[in-house]
Amino acid sequence: MPETKNYYVGLDVGGTSVKMGLFTEDGELLAKHSVPTPPLIDAAGYAAVTGGIEQLVGKASVAILDVKGIGAAIPCPVPADGNVKLQANIQLDVPGLSEALLARCRNATVKVENDANAAAMGELWAGSARGNRSFVFVTLGTGVGGGVVIDGSVVSGVVGAGGEIGHMSMNPDETRVCGCGGRGHLEQYASATGIVTSYKMECAARGVEPVELTGTSDSRSVFEAAKNGDEAAWAAIDTMCDYLGRALALISSVVDPEAFVLGGGTSNSSDMFMDRLVERYKSYALAVCTETPIEVASLGNDAGIFGAAYVALQAAGK
Amino acid sequence: MPETKNYYVGLDVGGTSVKMGLFTEDGELLAKHSVPTPPLIDAAGYAAVTGGIEQLVGKASVAILDVKGIGAAIPCPVPADGNVKLQANIQLDVPGLSEALLARCRNATVKVENDANAAAMGELWAGSARGNRSFVFVTLGTGVGGGVVIDGSVVSGVVGAGGEIGHMSMNPDETRVCGCGGRGHLEQYASATGIVTSYKMECAARGVEPVELTGTSDSRSVFEAAKNGDEAAWAAIDTMCDYLGRALALISSVVDPEAFVLGGGTSNSSDMFMDRLVERYKSYALAVCTETPIEVASLGNDAGIFGAAYVALQAAGK
Numbered sequence: 261m262p263e264t265k266n267y268y269v270g271l272d273v274g275g276t277s278v279k280m281g282l283f284t285e286d287g288e289l290l291a292k293h294s295v296p297t298p299p300l301i302d303a304a305g306y307a308a309v310t311g312g313i314e315q316l317v318g319k320a321s322v323a324i325l326d327v328k329g330i331g332a333a334i335p336c337p338v339p340a341d342g343n344v345k346l347q348a349n350i351q352l353d354v355p356g357l358s359e360a361l362l363a364r365c366r367n368a369t370v371k372v373e374n375d376a377n378a379a380a381m382g383e384l385w386a387g388s389a390r391g392n393r394s395f396v397f398v399t400l401g402t403g404v405g406g407g408v409v410i411d412g413s414v415v416s417g418v419v420g421a422g423g424e425i426g427h428m429s430m431n432p433d434e435t436r437v438c439g440c441g442g443r444g445h446l447e448q449y450a451s452a453t454g455i456v457t458s459y460k461m462e463c464a465a466r467g468v469e470p471v472e473l474t475g476t477s478d479s480r481s482v483f484e485a486a487k488n489g490d491e492a493a494w495a496a497i498d499t500m501c502d503y504l505g506r507a508l509a510l511i512s513s514v515v516d517p518e519a520f521v522l523g524g525g526t527s528n529s530s531d532m533f534m535d536r537l538v539e540r541y542k543s544y545a546l547a548v549c550t551e552t553p554i555e556v557a558s559l560g561n562d563a564g565i566f567g568a569a570y571v572a573l574q575a576a577g578k
Numbered sequence: 579m580p581e582t583k584n585y586y587v588g589l590d591v592g593g594t595s596v597k598m599g600l601f602t603e604d605g606e607l608l609a610k611h612s613v614p615t616p617p618l619i620d621a622a623g624y625a626a627v628t629g630g631i632e633q634l635v636g637k638a639s640v641a642i643l644d645v646k647g648i649g650a651a652i653p654c655p656v657p658a659d660g661n662v663k664l665q666a667n668i669q670l671d672v673p674g675l676s677e678a679l680l681a682r683c684r685n686a687t688v689k690v691e692n693d694a695n696a697a698a699m700g701e702l703w704a705g706s707a708r709g710n711r712s713f714v715f716v717t718l719g720t721g722v723g724g725g726v727v728i729d730g731s732v733v734s735g736v737v738g739a740g741g742e743i744g745h746m747s748m749n750p751d752e753t754r755v756c757g758c759g760g761r762g763h764l765e766q767y768a769s770a771t772g773i774v775t776s777y778k779m780e781c782a783a784r785g786v787e788p789v790e791l792t793g794t795s796d797s798r799s800v801f802e803a804a805k806n807g808d809e810a811a812w813a814a815i816d817t818m819c820d821y822l823g824r825a826l827a828l829i830s831s832v833v834d835p836e837a838f839v840l841g842g843g844t845s846n847s848s849d850m851f852m853d854r855l856v857e858r859y860k861s862y863a864l865a866v867c868t869e870t871p872i873e874v875a876s877l878g879n880d881a882g883i884f885g886a887a888y889v890a891l892q893a894a895g896k
Contacts, residue, residue, distance in 0.1 A: 394735075411728075411729075415728055417833060418835065419867060421867050427864045432820075510828055510832075513742045513747075514740070514743060514828075516733070544747040546745045546760070548738070548739050
């Protein structure tokens, strides 16, 4: 009897590139590839992706008919019913792309997932959260996103807002406006952009010049400045830790996860803020929840392709 | 072939009485009974409960061997692993009680659940949340509790703090202390006790005498005063709606449920606060979540026995 061959493809659809990974059902990454993101609304765009998948499987000498699932992590909310409403920040026709994927990979189940939720599932499958039944993934990048995993599955939410923790309403007295139109959201304090904004405000309040910054979300330079003893930079980091610590405490009182896992670019500076963050979390958390571990993600930029492949594997019923 | 007979008993263990209900597997309530709560730590205490169950099944002429599950709603956190740590507010030996129940009802599975979580499951089985896959139950009583239901199951949490929404850290600037030792928790503003406290503070700020109150959690009199045009009472209700509305918005950004369901004594006054609460919720929620319905529970004080029976039915694998 021939050996059953099951492979899974994870696509991470970003603004500039579609990253691709080919996986075994045990979560082993066999090959990676990437193509520039085309407008994913017509045959030419879909062909750029299916062509990329052909190159991907070719690298590992895997037959395309042995691909049993394709997951796509996309940068917009994905409701529980899978009915994605178009978002302004990407040109993407989900039914059209799904149809094109199915036409080229005839034995595959196709599953679409929000990118932060997919990254959470990646960490669950093969990263820092392996072995957990529940955890909350927090991605600290230009914005703040998240994925809430309960009993081994990601909570999409009825309109796809599960894990949209960047938009938790933390400070009703805030006058500045969040990118979403709200005020006082977590993202305004804990994203890279938020750290830079806090830093500039702290500098202005102290009447000192900020260090040179390469852009509005160059939090790396703020962490560098902190290393060099810049008090305004430390104040910005304290603000981030205070808001993020309280947000994690709020989340504990709702779903009480086994762990928190931090990903995204800012998590690379965790050695500089983790002790403060844990201290702030403990100060706000219910007494029984103070020991919940806060860990750093281990898959880095690959979390999306891992998770996309894993949700496809789950959807295929493996 | 004889008809299979499956009945389920729900126990709601409170400070003064153990309420009991006998149910069919379709959620029909066949009989109710109650006994004063004994110290549930020895044979005499357990016998008071098992004796009550005998009377309960007798009322409906059901044989005790046809009871296939007994659920007990208890006023303390129940971790996902079921290992309940003793709480100060009730004398209860969970393993001892479970053993005594199993000895008397030999065909039954026994399942213990936190009381607010059980009430949530009751509303899911036979109340306002029937037909929902996900919802968040909020009990507005002397304190504030809750139950988070995802994909048809209640989220207990790793240490049993799932749905402990009364202790969401809403206001880090609060100086008054919550019953749990924290500060600025939802319960301090949205519980009956919180409404009374806010009312007294509003009266003091206005230099007016509060209406006569029967106790520290007599929110009913505050609602009565509001009906009669008491501005301080309306201000207290506004405070409650503002904090509760923001808490529900925060929860939406974490698990994005299909609905919120309000229970507990204060929910009986929902005609006086629901419009304000919905308005505050919408103002804080992410745009895609503003239409999430906020409903009133329908089972009243019976939610606990319904839900306790339902979690036992689930545990029995029916």
